[in-house]
Amino acid sequence: MPSFQAELERQRRWARLPARERADRAGTVVLTFDDGPEPESTEAVLAALAEAGVRATFFLVGEQLMAHPRLGRAVADAGHEIALHGFRHVHHDELGPGVRDDLARGLGAVEAATGRRPRFYRPPYGVLSEASYAACADLGLEPVYWSAWGSDWETIGAERIADLVVRDLTDGAIVLLHDAVRYAHRPSAAPTAEAIPLIVAAVRERGLQCVPLGEAV
Numbered sequence: 001m002p003s004f005q006a007e008l009e010r011q012r013r014w015a016r017l018p019a020r021e022r023a024d025r026a027g028t029v030v031l032t033f034d035d036g037p038e039p040e041s042t043e044a045v046l047a048a049l050a051e052a053g054v055r056a057t058f059f060l061v062g063e064q065l066m067a068h069p070r071l072g073r074a075v076a077d078a079g080h081e082i083a084l085h086g087f088r089h090v091h092h093d094e095l096g097p098g099v100r101d102d103l104a105r106g107l108g109a110v111e112a113a114t115g116r117r118p119r120f121y122r123p124p125y126g127v128l129s130e131a132s133y134a135a136c137a138d139l140g141l142e143p144v145y146w147s148a149w150g151s152d153w154e155t156i157g158a159e160r161i162a163d164l165v166v167r168d169l170t171d172g173a174i175v176l177l178h179d180a181v182r183y184a185h186r187p188s189a190a191p192t193a194e195a196i197p198l199i200v201a202a203v204r205e206r207g208l209q210c211v212p213l214g215e216a217v
Contacts, residue, residue, distance in 0.1 A: 010127075020143065023213065023217055024172070029171075029210050031199070032146065033178060033192075035182065036061070038068065040189075041193075042071055042179045044192075045179040045193050048197065050078065055210070062108075065114075073113055073115075075114070076114040083118045084120070085124060086102050086106045089124045093127070095131070103139055104139060120141065121142065122143070147170070147175075149164065149165065150165045150192070152178050152191065154185065155185065158194035161177075161199075162198035162199050165202075166198075169199075169206065
């Protein structure tokens with residue numbers, strides 16, 4: 001879990017560079033998955049979503065798509081929404097003005113692999129910079145944060161992931177999860193896939209439904 005200071009800095013940065021944290025449409029919850037596509041991990045998440053009968057929004061990484069274009073297409077073909085997570089998974093502060101090139105290159109990779117032009121963009125680590133904020137406006141991308149997360153980049157089990165999500169699960173929640181392990185510290189994304197039915201059950205118990213972000217705004 002993030003330290004208190006890290007969480008405080010995140011809140012301060014989000015207040016300075018605001019982006020979407022919640023959905024507008026009443027009765028909805030949006031499941032989002034960052035960092036893919038990645039063999040086995042993304043495939044397991046797709047299978048769990050199909051079994052649960054829900055669609056989600058995938059924030060794809062350009063360099064991952066370059067390595068696994070067919071898997072990116074499989075995400076789109078399964079009816080999920082395609083969004084952008086950049087070309088490289090790096091802090092925007094490290095890229096400076098070059099962040100626009102990273103976003104544009106990522107857009108190109110997504111369109112080439114999936115045939116879709118993303119509407120939404122989530123910055124790696126949830127950290128926008130002034131330069132990337134301007135780049136989003138220039139490229140016609142709406143930046144997105146989240147309102148609930150499962151801390152599933154950590155080595156924790158499915159029940160713990162689900163418990164953390166459900167703790168902040170309210171009408172209009174945007175849930176942050178991950179369908180890859182390349183940029184995390186855990187050995188497998190299997191716990192995320194296993195947490196999906198638990199999360200979806202909690203959503204439905206509250207009389208809500210899971211929809212892609214584009215259908216909830």
